[in-house]
Amino acid sequence: MQIADEMAVLIHYKVANTEGEVLDSSEGDEPLAYIQGQGNIVPGLEQALLGKSAGDKVQITVEPEDGYGVHEPEKVQTVPRNAFDTETKIEPGMQFQAEGEDGDVIVTVTEVTDEEVTVDANHPLAGQTLHFEVEVVSVRPCTEEELAHGHIHGEGGHHH
Ligand code: ZN
Numbered sequence: 001m002q003i004a005d006e007m008a009v010l011i012h013y014k015v016a017n018t019e020g021e022v023l024d025s026s027e028g029d030e031p032l033a034y035i036q037g038q039g040n041i042v043p044g045l046e047q048a049l050l051g052k053s054a055g056d057k058v059q060i061t062v063e064p065e066d067g068y069g070v071h072e073p074e075k076v077q078t079v080p081r082n083a084f085d086t087e088t089k090i091e092p093g094m095q096f097q098a099e100g101e102d103g104d105v106i107v108t109v110t111e112v113t114d115e116e117v118t119v120d121a122n123h124p125l126a127g128q129t130l131h132f133e134v135e136v137v138s139v140r141p142c143t144e145e146e147l148a149h150g151h152i153h154g155e156g157g158h159h160h
Pocket of ligand 1: 146
């Protein structure tokens with residue numbers, strides 16, 4: 001069975017940046033379950049998996065435009081240190097939920113001085129070229145219920 005739109009797909013994956021640093025991996029964990037054609041995974045990877053079958057191995061390089069987007073400088077903001085709760089020690093790498101133009105966004109602290117905190121609302125992987133190694137574990141049609149919910153049930157998916 002080949003991967004096509006509205007198929008439930010299980011994959012094992014490893015993703016590294018251009019320096020070869022592994023950013024994320026399903027190794028030692030359940031495979032990732034997703035629905036093909038619904039934007040559950042980055043567009044470049046979804047495109048590369050189309051037509052593949054269980055057992056297929058795919059190596060693909062995904063440019064930022066087809067990954068988590070380009071890094072947009074206007075999403076980086078500097079805010080006064082006193083805008084934050086003084087009880088909390090603010091450190092680079094911390095993430096907060098903030099209000100954005102299109103609803104809540106996750107911002108990452110990138111720099112802290114005595115006076116100011118720099119936060120970045122880009123996806124942490126924005127601007128990165130990603131190198132994926134993927135093995136297709138299984139492919140089957142989604143159930144009506146899974147399509148209605150927009151996620152996979154069972155292994156690698158939602159249990160409810
Ligand atoms: Zn569900």
